[in-house]
Amino acid sequence: MDKLQHRKQVSKLIYDRTPMDLAELAVAEAVRMKPLPGNRTATCVTAEGWADASKLTWEVRANSRQHYRRCRKRSFLCFRWGRCADNAVRSYKYSPLTFLPLTLFEQFHRVANIYFLLMVVMQSVPAISSLRWYTTAIPLILVLMVRGLKDLASDLARRKSDSQINSQSCDVLDSQRFCTVMWKDLCVGDVVRVHKNQIIPADLLLLCSSEHYSLCYVETADIDGETNLKYRQALSITHNELTSEPSEKGLADFDGVAFCEEPNHRLYTFRGYLRWRGEDHVLNNEHILLRGTVLRNTEFAYGLAVYAGADSKILRNCGKLRVKLTHVDRLLNKVVIGIFVFVLLLSFFMAIGHGVFESQVARDAPALSALTPNGDFIYSAFLTFWSYVIVLSPLIPMALYITFDVVHVVHSLFINWDVEMRWEKNDSPARARNTSLNEQLGQVGHLLSDKTGTLTQNHLLFRQCCIAGRIYGDASISVEETQQMDLSWNPFASGQLFMSAPELVQQLKARRCPFSKEFFTALALCHTVMPERSKEGIAYKASSPDEEALVGAARDLGWVFHSRTRDNLTVLELGVTREYRVLAHLEFTSQRRRMSVLVREPGGGLKLYCKGADMVILERLLSGCPCLEDTERALESFAQACLRTLCVAVRGVPEELWEGWSKILTQAETMATSERDSTLETLYEDMECDLLTVLNTKAMLCTHMQLLGATAIEDRLQEGVPETIEMLRKAGLKIWVLTGDKTETAVNIGYFSKLLDPDTSLLEGQELREILHSADPGYSVSKARQADAWCVNKEMVWAKTALVISGPELAEFDKEPGIGAKLMGLAAQCQSVLCCRVTPGQKADIVQLIRKHSSSITLAIGDGANDVNMIKTAHIGVGIAGVEGGQAVQNADFSLAQFRFLQRLLLVHGRWSYRRISFFLLYFIHKTCNFALVNIWFSFFNGFSAQSMYENWFIAMYTAMYTSFPIQLFALFEQDVSAEGSLRCPELYKVGPRHQLFNPLTIAAMLAQTLFTSLVFFFIPYGVFHDSPLDYQTMAVTVSMAAIFCVDAEIVLLTRYWTLFNAIFLCISFSFFFSVTRLTQQPRLFLLAPDDYFFVGVSEKAFADPLVWLTALLAGWTAALPALIAFTVNIIISGPDKHRVHTISTPQLTEFRSKVKRIDSGRRSPRATSRTAGKGDVITSGTARHRGEPLLEDKLTADNGAIDLKMMPRDRRLPPLPPREPKPCEARV
């Protein structure tokens, strides 16, 4: 208890201070506090975590099942009680009882549905009812039904998956015995036993495990997508007490109480303490096994269920996908609102017309004037207003939204179903995670791409290395052509080493060179990889592909990393087992950009192995370090060959130094464990810097860092990337590559991936700055360039220029107002843009910049956690389901396995979707408006009395049955150009980014056509029916027929891709009109309900009347004439182009993947590299927080380091190497 109070004091102290003096404070506190053995560093704790411990109100009592059964969360209707959730997952929304009310409730959240419900209600008011109630009710019910069925289907699917999850089994302790129960019966407070490879059923507090020190390993792939194993460790108190005696009994007697935070969604933090036997023990994230993770490499783990079911972190963390509105959506909403306002306005004018008619005309006609209620024409006009709102309500396309939804879903399914977007290698198809953005895929103007893992494979191969200044391997020989070395002497060799350096192998086998020996020992020791032994050999589970490649290379060359325990690393060095005791593990962070491991050699010596970004390591070397120049030269050549490089160094550590340092380290770690503040990370960082620099000088005891060499890893471009980029550029997309890499690497990649043409010039640095600061960027640059280019044409100068901006420059520009717009203006004229060394935050800022300064649609594509910001900010986010974790995919709207599938996603699916949906919307609005507008023209001839032009049944069926199927099929199947044709002519894509199909202009044109059509619908029959003996009902049927003729003629003109379905459904809906009209005008129905079927016998007579047919035909034809003329003119003008596409698209399949042989073009080999890319030197401790792009160079530290290093004394332990001997090993061979 005193510990808790103590912590409160500390909290208070720290809360009031700045982070700067926190470091001191932490050390001081650490000394005072009794260290808790067995605990490791705290990971991440938010600042408020310090504030007060009173938030730890969630109390879990072990082995008190009955208690928690009672307080289980329950709910009835909207009442909820109980405190903790049970472990069942209930993602379904409806029960048989609540389905109907709930689904209706949800659906009437939509304004349109409420509006139509209102219409139905109004229609049943006799005074204003100009239509019968069912004219609106039938379509409304259909819409509600379709939507309801959709909800029901997805709910049933959810129920099914729920029950699958809930019926998984787990072992729960029940009075001294473990018995198997289903997940859903697990309770908070239960003690659970988890077997190897079992999924953890709830958030458990790890009590003990079958391994030493109660360690256990979990795989968190389902949570964060990381495939490496992470370890968790029980409190030493529970470990000691519970594993000493037979576990069941001990566990059954366990009566600790865990106090922790209320359930929350923070996956990486956990705060709490365990009160047991009168003592409090602090708990953190390291003690928690999260639901959904998998237990690995551990026989058993025993845990106490802390959060169950809906309270568990993973379920709390399930965010909802944001609703993104597309450009088309927004425009459509405006159109619909416009129509609504138009309806009200029209109704208003019609009501005025009615008033005037009543007062001027009807007054004199006794037959009419008697009908005016009380002779009050203003009241009558008021009623008429509402009547017109009803009569004109079909103008609002009610079925549009639901049909639109269905079309969207099917388009998304088409993306999911596309076999050509499935990557064979890992069986991952494309996924549309957000089903409402399809048409926007056809409108992308800016493509923002991450580099590593997106353009490149992120499947890393160890290609070259430089040991003591000598380069081994040759990266200019491609992977396929590399001769495999004979590694048969090594039973662990995997055959996956694509490096040919027989001399290195000989050296190693002969053990002649201490440098190469140390080099590979470093590779085998300095990492966070977990080995998994199986029959085939050893598989490595690494959090970053770099580590896997390095450890794998060491294994193939005879330094086999064999196993890891908490304190020991076992390495088989050319068959000799050597155990290294791990003394300290200096973790990787993106700021430090290096990691180190301090080990005690089997011989007893202490060594620190360090690897990291070349710049960081080189700074820490003593000047005059042997092989430095050679290594630097090697690094340069690696970079030119586009390889990712890391430097490896070693230093001997004197015992005295270790002893002093370890004390402070232990204290600091304890402090960190107990307090968990992110500021301690800084402290930790300082500690490590001390080790490397400060302590050296102070103690004058230890050796300096000794450079061993450098590794070169190849990260190859993904298949088809250059082709895809070239094609997308042809399609008019502006491609921006945003990377954390160095400028040179990024530019190299730019050339290889055809982002830049060989003759593209770069605009960067000072020149860029000058241009941006000049008054007229465009002018000045063309002038500047004119000097060396003959080309006077401004645009020509720009077309071959690429903008290269670095992160620091961006940050600089950010501060100046107005620069953003200039930059965008400049970028718009340039070929492409490369942003180097940008942070994840900046990536998102760039997206924001583009969104702010241009109307173009942005698509961000990336694969890592560092791209999440960008993906979320862009209009469309695409995640590459690749080697890195699933976070990008989790946040993306679409997921692809490979970058090259983007061309199909955009050029084929996107283009089709945009085209289909644009025409679908235009046509849909057109067809609903043109038939409803007729009522307006009719009003002028019926005294503005809101007399409907149509039979009620026709109105009810028109949108739902007579005209919906053909356009829906159009929206699903239409292809103006085949998939192959779309890919062959990427230029066709340009229509989308320019918003050419669905924009205010096309909408206006469509509305003008609608107006014309409705005029024709009315006035041609008017000419015929005027002063004739034909009655109103015949005219109603004639106009209906004309509308059907016109609408069907227009869909025929629109459809370019006639499948059997299109033809059949066109015929069906056409004949529906005739058969349903005949049916509803049957005498039998009239006898049942004279009020509803008063059109009895009309169609019978009208369909037999040639005059009606001729009139309807003429009206329908004339109404369709504008569409026909547009169609014909379109063919005449653009015919040959389309024709070309068609004729080229012979049935042969285009090979989607690149078959183009990669030809080395001079010094640029077709490979990608990233020395400092996001994952490049990530040697993480296993937590995702450390991931991310390295931040900007910390120049200050580096300088200090350099100064200190100069003053460092020489190494005592390692034999100093002759300084003037550049290739020591070679000399000895």
Place this chain on the structure above:
Amino acid sequence: MSKEVGTENRPDNTAFTQQRLPAWQPMLSAGIVIPGFVLIGLAFIGIGVALFVTSRNIQVLERDYTGVERDSFCYGCSDLKVKNCKCNLNFTLDKLFEGPVFFYYGLSNYFQNYRQYGNSKDANQLSGDKEYFTEPDESCAPYERVGDVPIAPCGALPNSMFNDTFKLYQMVNGTRVEVPFDGKGISWWTDYNIKYRNPPGTPLSKAFEGTTNPPFWPRPAYELDTTDPSNNGFINQDFLVWMRRAALPDFRKLYRRITEGEYAKGLPAGKYTLVIGYNYPVRAFNGKKKVVFSNVSWMGGKNKFLGIAYLVIGSMCVVMSIVMLIVYAKFKFPDEE
């Protein structure tokens, strides 16, 4: 990475899922659409000519008898105060007016398509449902009841039934010979047989017991045609014709056909007198009344509009195609060379 990769995620490779449904993609070029356009235009012109010729061959005799003008033959009757006014329309036919001749009355500026007017009737009552004889529907208001007595047929539409009468005489050798009018079958079959039924009960007057006639009517419904029970009450042909609302404010309604005796072939040349019983007031709302004699063709009565419209649209198509041809020639031929 394991070499064996599952295929459970492989989507179905069917024509539908891969969007490769067999389809007909019409390859349209200017060479097809322009001639197509011309052909359609020509077809329309053809129909237009046929309609126009047919329409021209129809004989029509139309006379306004509102009697607004002073020199009009019905001038005396247009005053509402004059009851049972009769006026004579004399006309001469130069040649045979080919039969069968249809005789219409026409009204203009008369809004039969006014919504409230059209709804002002009781469909149930008119289909002979006795319940609604005592309780007429509200929609009939204000012609629902007179005092407490329900009206049958109720509503403004029946109430305003046209009640001018016509008799046609041919002057043969100085004597008037009545041309027989055929008033049967002028209404729709469905109206006569299904939509309108008399209430059960004989005599008809008994069935209408407890109701009164619409205020404008001089006599009750069951006395519309006392000579023929199958033309009386709600199934009176003139009543049915009236009840079928006109589409537009200017309309005509079939009154009689001339199909009997020697006039079945038509009205021979000669002098005729139409005696009009002028009862229906239209002057108040600037309405017009007229009588029309017409014969019919396969397309019904005379209708110049449709033929001309067809001709116009047809020729527009042809003109458009010529314009397109020019555009095509101008812009495309140089390219293709």
